[in-house]
Amino acid sequence: MELADKVAIVTGGAMGIGYAICEALAQRGASIVIADLAGGKAAADKLRQGGARAIAVDADVSSEEDTARMAAAALEAFGRVDILVNNAAIYSTLQLKPFEQLTVADWRKMLDVNVIGQFLCCRAALPAFKAQGGGRIINISSGVAFKGNPGMLHYVASKGAIVSMTRTLASELGPHGVLVNSVAPGFTLSDGVHKNPELASTVAGFSVQNRALKRDMLPGDVVGAVGFFAGPHSAFITGQTLVVDGGAYYH
Incomplete structure (x- = not known):
């Protein structure tokens, strides 16, 4: 129970990787705030049935x-915020396109959620971190930021931006005791991906072939890295990105 008495906000926490992270942090003793556009209440109910303290907030991270x-909801319910996991992003609904077919609207929507959304969440949590004298921010990037996968230029660019934001935030927030790190998963067979057959069929087989560990990656494979950055054993680590992809990219 290394996270007992800690409070974690997980954006996009209602399903897939986000919910797996919520479960893992709850098992380590944290109280959970699920921030998502839909499904958050059912996810929080499920966590509470397992004995966790959890609430849900309907939230668009680009707002x-x-x-x-x-x-504010996290502070009202639990009195503090210790961990922010910026997981919410546009990915599972992604349509693969050559870059010249991308529109300005495609770019703006992607950046509003994947990049500006993480900025807004960090800014919202910062007053609580400063008041407490510290905190943890864990940004979910992607292995594609280092590989440059074709057909998803705006997505790859957004995840590369997260790596750079992580480094800058670590420098700015270090004096306040806030550690900022990133986890970059490989292609993960999450709930949302299963609902996008084009994405799953195009990327899944290729991803497995290019891994040292020849199997599908599942949401549970991400949670160890997030738990490490949230917990006491990473207390002198900040500004880093940990790639979790079964050995597809050595970073």
Whole structure:
């Protein structure tokens, strides 16, 4: 129970990788705030049935108002915020396109959620971190940021931005005791991906072939790295990105 008395906000926590992270942090003793567009209440109910302390907040991470309300709800329910996991992102609904077919609207939607969304969540949680004298931010990037997968230029660029944001935030927030790290998963067979047959069929087989560990990656494979960055054993690590992809990319 290394996270007992800690409070974790997990964006996009209602399903897939996000929910797996919520479960893992709850098992380590943390109280959980699930911030998602839909399904958060059912996910929080499921966590509570397992004995966890959990609430849900309907939140669009690209909304300043929603992210402020998310942080306020965490403080109202649990009195503090110790961990922010920026997991919410556009991916499972992604349609693969040559870069010249991408529109400005495609780019703006991607960046609003994947990049500006993480910025807004960090900004919303910062007052609580400063008041407590510290905290942890864990940004979910992607292995594609280092490989440059074709057909998803705007997505790859957004995840590369997260790596750079992680480094800069680590430098800025270190004096406040806030550690900022990133986890970069490989292609993961999550709930959302299963609902996008084109994405699953195009990427899944290729991903397994290019891994040292020849199997599908599942949401549970990500949680160890997130738990490490959230817990006491990473207390002198900040600004780092840990790739978790079964050995597809050595970073």
